[in-house]
Amino acid sequence: MEIKVLGPGCPKCQKTEDIVKEAVSESGLSVTVEKVTDTMEIAGYGVFGTPALVVDGEVKSVGKVPKKDDILKWLK
């Protein structure tokens, strides 16, 4: 499994990455977390707002810091 955090580096994006890492370690699954900061790559997903979360190539959340429970749900 693979999670991408899209965000150019604003405080909210940082927070998102932290929460994702927390959720992953809580779930005990083997998941790679990648932070995408490149503008072109972010735009490639067509997201209209950062931070955004991509789980296995599918955009799950846009423009907000997701809740930990939601992330745990997407992991299953």
Next chain:
Amino acid sequence: MTERKKFLSLVLVFLFAYWMPFTHPRVQMGILEAFLMLREYAREHVLLCLVPAFFIAGGIAVFISQAAVVKYFGAEAKKILSYGVASVSGTILAVCSCTVLPLFASIYQRGAGIGPAVAFLYSGPAINVLAIILTARVLGLEMGLARAVGAIIFAIVIGLSMAGIYRREEAERQRGPLQMPEAEMPRRLWQDMVFFALMVIFLVFANWGKPAQNEGFWAAVYAIRFYIAGASLILLLPVIWRWFPKEELKEWVGETYSYALMILPLLFIGVMFAGFFLGRPTHEAVIPSKYVEAIVGDSPAQFFALTGMQQGAAHSMIASIWPVWTCFFASISAAFMYFATLTEVPILQSLMGSGMGKGPALALLLAGPAVSLPNMLVIRGILGTRKTVTYLVIVVAFSTFCGLVYGWLFV
């Protein structure tokens, strides 16, 4: 930090300490001015202006649904609406300048196309709430308004010109699915509006300028300004208490806090740099005012005095193109320079205090925050070299033009 980097910075500090002419009176004056200007900002602009402005910016980020705004950038949105929303939505979407570029890229590639994308790219950083509030507070209401209105008109003009120039290529770009943020509407619109109105009323009245005369309407308002500001704060309490869930309020404070953390250090550094090199208005620092006046002053007199040029063909030619030259110079140098959020304000304050004209000052405000060398490189990656150059040329030309008009109107 590696050992080598540590050593290198040690060498730099050593060279600085060794060579810096601390005994030179201009340098000493500059250092003193840097701290005096910092004190002026700390005393005059932080508590009543910047702190409430951070709360407003934080509130905008948390309470206003971005989804409601962003939907106007979709590929199916009406074009006229896209331009309108793009030119003003910077106030809502772009308080953090780092969100501008990804959103711009998405609007360009998947959404409403190059016109609205460029309009947003331009207006985003130029029109954000914090920038307009601080400009109005430090440089005067008139300059703040000119900046806001200029940026909105400018954004539409530049968007339409880009769309016009590259009309043919537009249709060929491929579209893909859009990922919009979900709309959440926990409150009625009017409730949000009351909330923001109360904060704006506090901000406006707490910063009410002392009028020139001691009588009349403005003076009467000035006399009771703190009562009005206080009343709006008291009214704000039940609004916050009744309408907003605890969770959201926590987010609001958190967001406000992170804006302050992000912006204040850079602003203070900017203030000290402006103070060190140019000094507070009517004070001298490292760079003598006459040089500023000779390059971007209201009249070319100082330039002629420094160059010893008193008459002849060159003299009359320079005199006739002087306003165009000053505005052009201000916009092109501002276009390449990088201003961290809000630092353009103290820098401009010092420049104007050293004799920069109002026209070139507005030109700098219009061209400065929107484009800089680093963000040009990112834009080039998205648009390609040719379109980026076109964008730059339009920005510089139009800033020069606006500066000229403003200079004529207010001299």
